Amino acid sequence: MTKHIAQAFVVACMDFRFQKYLHEWLATQMQDKTYDFVGYAGSTKSLDVIMSQLDISKRLHEIKEVVLIHHEDCGAYGAESTPERHATDLHKAKDVILEKYPDLQVHLLYLHLDGTFEQVV
Numbered sequence: 001m002t003k004h005i006a007q008a009f010v011v012a013c014m015d016f017r018f019q020k021y022l023h024e025w026l027a028t029q030m031q032d033k034t035y036d037f038v039g040y041a042g043s044t045k046s047l048d049v050i051m052s053q054l055d056i057s058k059r060l061h062e063i064k065e066v067v068l069i070h071h072e073d074c075g076a077y078g079a080e081s082t083p084e085r086h087a088t089d090l091h092k093a094k095d096v097i098l099e100k101y102p103d104l105q106v107h108l109l110y111l112h113l114d115g116t117f118e119q120v121v
């Protein structure tokens with residue numbers, strides 16, 4: 001089987017309200033890069049599911065970068081969808097990923113309802 005290389009692995013919520021923003025952001029910020037994309041309710045909330053997808057992406061495409069995107073007013077979080085909770089879960093996901101794949105660069109982003117992307121530090 002031919003090896004196909006991608007540079008990044010991107011995870012975001014499946015919520016239809018944000019897809020246009022995601023597409024625009026990916027088109028500008030990732031325009032020179034190839035990436036695998038996972039759209040899953042709550043993004044990294046179901047971390048086991050996301051890790052299984054990341055494992056495949058890493059094995060098949062040897063990705064170097066991971067972009068994790070959570071968003072405001074996420075239905076998968078319901079009343080717990082606060083910026084603090086999203087930041088906590090994003091960092092938790094980053095820790096788990098780096099423990100397994102220390103060579104990866106992990107970027108954390110929070111997408112607002114108005115389409116603004118905020119870096120989570």
Ligand SMILES: [Zn+2]
Pocket residue numbers: 013014015041042043071073074075076
């Ligand atoms: Zn969501």
